[in-house]
Amino acid sequence: MSSEAIPNVFEPYMLCSKVFFINKSKTKYVSVGLSHQFKAVVRISGSSLKGHHIDFTTEDFRELLKSEEFLLRNLSKVSSQEFKKINNVTLFFITISNKCILGVRNERSQIYIGRETLCELLSLQELINDYIEFLEYHGFEDFYAMITRTVTKLNGDVLVNIKNLLEQSYKHLFNTAIFKELIKADPYTVVNDVMEIAY
Numbered sequence: 001m002s003s004e005a006i007p008n009v010f011e012p013y014m015l016c017s018k019v020f021f022i023n024k025s026k027t028k029y030v031s032v033g034l035s036h037q038f039k040a041v042v043r044i045s046g047s048s049l050k051g052h053h054i055d056f057t058t059e060d061f062r063e064l065l066k067s068e069e070f071l072l073r074n075l076s077k078v079s080s081q082e083f084k085k086i087n088n089v090t091l092f093f094i095t096i097s098n099k100c101i102l103g104v105r106n107e108r109s110q111i112y113i114g115r116e117t118l119c120e121l122l123s124l125q126e127l128i129n130d131y132i133e134f135l136e137y138h139g140f141e142d143f144y145a146m147i148t149r150t151v152t153k154l155n156g157d158v159l160v161n162i163k164n165l166l167e168q169s170y171k172h173l174f175n176t177a178i179f180k181e182l183i184k185a186d187p188y189t190v191v192n193d194v195m196e197i198a199y
Contacts, residue, residue: 022120032131038141046111075115143175152198
């Protein structure tokens with residue numbers, strides 16, 4: 001199990017993400033972070049090469065965890081026609097080499113997870129839930145709104161003003177580190193958000 005970052009141009013950027021591999025070949029992993037709307041999300045990636053992944057809201061991910069008995073029961077069979085819906089995500093089963101494999105799909109992507117990989121994911125649930133609570137506790141969405149509103153009252157370069165404000169007044173906050181990460185990853189969105197508030 002590892003938490004090293006995986007750069008992947010095929011996947012939408014997640015702020016402040018924590019990554020854990022869930023199979024031995026390190027092609028499948030789960031990551032927890034903030035979406036572009038600053039909500040905590042859990043992403044299960046089925047292939048680091050193809051960029052296939054499914055994003056879960058925290059509520060939907062917890063619903064997935066509650067399905068543990070259903071999933072493990074079906075994965076112990078040679079084949080299964082059962083399926084389950086969790087909002088826009090469908091859980092289903094296919095048979096490969098006389099083994100039942102879990103399929104997870106939404107309108108954009110589809111991934112496959114074997115029993116061993118699922119068990120590794122399930123073993124991480126406490127850690128994942130702790131990290132979700134950690135992100136939610138810091139409330140970056142409110143911090144972002146406060147900073148962007150404040151900057152609209154200042155003259156000069158938007159990004160320079162934000163960086164100065166963060167350094168002078170909020171230097172040691174966890175949210176400051178997230179904001180700097182966002183500026184590095186997507187400066188245009190930050191500037192546009194400030195302009196929308198100003199005008």
